[in-house]
Amino acid sequence: MVFRHFAPRLKSYICRLGTDPATAEELVQETMVTLWRKAAQFDPAKAAPSTWIFTIARNLRIDAIRRENRPEPDMTDPVLVPAPAALASETVEHRQRDARLRHAVMALPKEQRAVLQLAFFEDKAHGAVALHLGIPLGTVKSRLRLAFARLRRTLGDP
Amino acid sequence: MTVTHHPGEELLVEFAAGSLAEPWSLAVATHMALCPDCRQAVADAEAIGGALLDGLAPTAIDDDALDRVLARLDTPAPATRMNPVAPGAVLPEPLRGYVGGDLGHLRWRRLGFGASQVQIKTANESAAVRLLRVPGGGSVPHHGHHGPELTVVLTGGFTDGQGHFLRGDLQQTDPSRRHQPRSDPGEPCISLTVTDAPLDFSSRFMRALRPWIGL
Numbered sequence: 088m089v090f091r092h093f094a095p096r097l098k099s100y101i102c103r104l105g106t107d108p109a110t111a112e113e114l115v116q117e118t119m120v121t122l123w124r125k126a127a128q129f130d131p132a133k134a135a136p137s138t139w140i141f142t143i144a145r146n147l148r149i150d151a152i153r154r155e156n157r158p159e160p161d162m163t164d165p166v167l168v169p170a171p172a173a174l175a176s177e178t179v180e181h182r183q184r185d186a187r188l189r190h191a192v193m194a195l196p197k198e199q200r201a202v203l204q205l206a207f208f209e210d211k212a213h214g215a216v217a218l219h220l221g222i223p224l225g226t227v228k229s230r231l232r233l234a235f236a237r238l239r240r241t242l243g244d245p
Numbered sequence: 246m247t248v249t250h251h252p253g254e255e256l257l258v259e260f261a262a263g264s265l266a267e268p269w270s271l272a273v274a275t276h277m278a279l280c281p282d283c284r285q286a287v288a289d290a291e292a293i294g295g296a297l298l299d300g301l302a303p304t305a306i307d308d309d310a311l312d313r314v315l316a317r318l319d320t321p322a323p324a325t326r327m328n329p330v331a332p333g334a335v336l337p338e339p340l341r342g343y344v345g346g347d348l349g350h351l352r353w354r355r356l357g358f359g360a361s362q363v364q365i366k367t368a369n370e371s372a373a374v375r376l377l378r379v380p381g382g383g384s385v386p387h388h389g390h391h392g393p394e395l396t397v398v399l400t401g402g403f404t405d406g407q408g409h410f411l412r413g414d415l416q417q418t419d420p421s422r423r424h425q426p427r428s429d430p431g432e433p434c435i436s437l438t439v440t441d442a443p444l445d446f447s448s449r450f451m452r453a454l455r456p457w458i459g460l
Contacts, residue, residue, distance in 0.1 A: 090314070090435055093298075095303030095305065095306050095328075096298055096301045096302075096303055097298070098303075098304040098305075098306050099301040099302060099303060099304040101429040102304060103301075105396055112306060112310065115306060116313055120292070120314055123298070123314075123318055124322045130437075134291070134292065135295055137298055138291050138292045138294070138296075139295070140298065141291060141294040141295040142294075142295075144298075145262070145263035145294070146263070147250050153267075154267075155266065155267040155367070156267055156368055157267075157270065158270050158271040158339035158340075160275075160277045160278035160284065161338035164278065164330065164338040164341075165332070165336055166278065166335070166337040166341070167278045167279075167337055167338070168278070168279045168281060169281065170281035170284070170285070171281065184291065184292070185295075185296070188293065188296050189296045192293060192296050193300075203258075203293065206255075206258055206259065207262045216346075228253075231258060232253075232255060235254050235257075235289075235290065238293055239286070242395065243423045
């Protein structure tokens with residue numbers, strides 16, 4: 088069941104980003120409410136449930152904690168430049184893609200995974216990440232690029 | 246027309262992670278609207294975020310959390326608003342929403358060098374966001390930056406030491422580099438620019454003018 092699996096992990100995610108447990112609890116519930124309300128919009132062919140849940144929690148947190156808006160392209164906007172057919176028709180089915188990704192994240196060298204985790208779970212600019220890991224900023228950026236490129240290769244993207 | 250200048254991967258990952266502040270995110274999102282490749286890259290980074298979320302150790306939640314969620318589901322969802330758009334619009338979302346419409350809605354304010362600007366407000370005031378319009382064949386005075394700058398071209402084009410930039414292209418300028426962008430001849434070059442510090446003009450005259458023109 089989605090709630091039992093994701094709610095406790097969402098709480099870990101939000102707490103790791105420096106939010107107190109009571110506010111985190113509130114945000115977890117809001118994420119689940121949004122999730123169910125928008126369930127009809129969820130397209131399993133486009134993204135794994137974990138991806139979708141992550142983006143909902145991320146946006147709610149930006150709104151509630153940082154008090155900022157989250158600018159995003161609007162896929163129904165006629166001005167938006169559509170993807171060419173080759174890119175739009177995903178070659179790897181999403182479940183398979185998700186499984187591959189999970190393995191790939193686990194298979195990353197430890198220092199690359201650490202940089203990725205900090206990028207996603209610390210509300211910090213890369214300068215702060217560099218300080219935290221005790222490595223120069225240039226190294227953080229190149230490790231992040233490497234980790235991202237390696238993961239994307241496993242998804243069959245260029 | 247293909248976009249050739251893209252944000253660095255670390256910027257796309259920061260955008261996907263949600264750690265990039267709103268002003269910079271607006272530039273990345275505006276580029277993404279015009280660049281399917283970067284939309285895919287962000288989607289992949291979001292999938293990585295999802296996988297990392299899935300891999301986190303669980304934290305105990307309140308016993309009644311599910312009941313409270315179900316109770317909240319009984320109240321109706323707030324309606325979502327759609328922005329109508331005229332055919333042939335130039336500005337993509339989310340930018341159009343920020344300025345309240347397409348090019349025809351803009352109130353340009355003149356700057357000193359034949360250029361004009363529209364300042365854009367975001368909830369995060371640590372960086373200045375503006376639309377900048379430079380007439381065809383014009384140039385922005387030689388300047389450097391105390392902080393990073395992102396520029397997304399919306400109409401026309403410009404050239405500087407980094408290359409030639411056309412609609413959809415995103416230029417990422419680091420603090421150390423000084424440049425003097427020149428717009429292509431022909432139609433005006435309109436771009437979205439985000440800067441986190443006042444421009445550092447090479448000319449003393451431009452520096453003296455800065456408080457008056459809002460750059």
